Amino acid sequence: MNYTICPKCGKDTKRLIDSLCQECFFESSDLVKVPQVLHAQVCSNCGAHFNRGRWTNDYDIDEIVIRTVEDELLIHEKAEDIELYIEPRQMTPHLYRVRVEVDATIIGERLHQQVETEVRIGRMACDMCSRISGGYFESILQIRATNRRLNDEEKKECMAIVNSILKRMRKKGDRMAFISNSIDDREGIDLYMGSANASRDICKEVVSELGGTFSESPNLFTRKDGKDVYRITFALRLPEFMPGDIIEFGENVIEVRKFGKNVTGTNLISGSKYLSKPDEIQDAKLVGRREDAVRTVVVATEDDELMVLDPENYETVTIKKPLLFSAEAGDEVPAIKTSNGIVVLTEDSPDTD
Template sequence: MHEVICPKCGKNADKLYNNVCDECFFKTFTLAQIAPVMHITVCPKCDAILERGRWIDGKQIEDTAIETAEKELFIHELAENIELNVEPVKVSPYIYRIKFYISADINGMPVEDEVETEIRIERNACDTCSRISAGYFEGILQLRAAGRKISEEEKKKAGSVIYSNLDRLQKKGDKLAFLSNSLDLKEGSDFYIGSTHATRNVCKAIVSEMGGSFTESPTLFGMKDGKNIYRVTFSMRLPQYRKGDVVNLNGKNIQIKISEKVVKGIDLVTGDRELMTHDEISEAKFLGNERDSVKAVLVAIEDDTAMILDPETYQTITIKKPYFLSGQGGSEIPVLKTEVGIIPLP
């Protein structure tokens, strides 16, 4: 076997590694290296983690600490058949110690090493939480009702639709799908929402579940990165008529049963089901709501007619018998007294 002389120690060697014998080579050889201290940034409110300039949701801090250390771990380029074991230790809520145990073959010789780093957690509010804290919003949803005062029940239902849809959008990745503020007003409610996109989606959801329509009105708010930034006001109008309303349309007295994307009602005389669009029902004349009903005495029912005692004048009024009306003279029934006459209600 041909031998060579190590130029560093003068000993004979079978082979030189980086121009020295294996003994000299391994005296200065380092299998692995890592920085003693590293940092990661975590939002204290939502636990989002900042990675490469982007806030990432849903990751565990310990997993991120290990990944951060692994990315910075240097293993010598000559290493082969590498085996790596990691041991994370949570020292405090703000410090992790990550220890690596490494084994590999270097020039056919087994080598082992261990290195350790400290991961320090820095707390800093993410963009979304900063905006929420600052009351940031891009969309204003003005909830009103067409031609009438909005009810408290409608306000609550619309609020439920808004919260559920913002939650859905956030889970799909829209970090600006949050409610910044809301105002309860006599004429309705105003909702201030983080993004225009989320506000538009919420408006569509309200129309789908409660009916109505909305319009958009943008206003220049500022500039960012050379681009105009707009705030958009969404004027939402719930349907003119709601459940329980009684209207007169084409000579028919109709009680509204459902007023959402379409309007469903019932003819209070024949019992026929009525299906109408909001454009069609907009031509109707409002007569009252079932909550405005009063009690009146049913005098008698004869064939297709009914006689009712006017609750104000006490005069007997004869009307066409409604499909639902039954009973004996002297009983009380709910009625609406309107400009088209007395209307019994189911």
């Protein structure tokens, strides 16, 4: 094997790295260099990370430590095929010891070096958490129902939409996608929102999923740097009727399946499917819900007629037999009394596609 002489120390060496033997190379330059102490700023509340001048949603503290080290790592400029291994160890919540191992090739020679550093974690409140705790808001989102109270199920559904939209916006880096205060009372929910755009997106999503309407009205709040600053109130109204409501208007009795941009359901008198627009049935009244139906006995069935017992006075009444009505004499069926007479419901609620 051929040996060369290191020009610095004069020893024989198999190969020269950057014109030096391996020992002299490591004496004069490092494969990897990292400061002894590094600092990372983390939000004590939500775990966001202050990185390169802005807060980002990196919630995993090990990831934050690794990134802090990576950002400060200096690897020899001639290194190729670099393999990097960074292992953080938590000593205290405020201190991490980090071992860094690097394997790389410099001028044909595979080298390995290990260094250690520590990352000190500074905890403070991030921009978002400071705004939340200061009660900052840009818009108020009022969630209500039309001509009735918002029920608990609807509150839950709306809040699920609210939270998923805020989560999605925060993931994209929107630091204003937060709720700084909320009021939940008998009428509905008021949310004090950091972002008006978030409120608008939520309104659109709720209307598309649950129906209803929304409007926005800006109020001049203050002037800042010569510009008008508005706070926008979003009035979100869920529809008056819900799936499962039995409503009546004119000579129609409808079990509502969906009350959104379109109204769909079953016409309980004819048994046929029902489809219209909400403004076509503005004078509709709520008769009850499927749960309010009482079971009554089918006395007899004819081709197009049905005789049932009036659930209140047990008199036999004859009604039109709805399409697809399959019960026979002696069976019990759910029925509900309306000003259009008694209507019978099919055993299963209409499918909810």
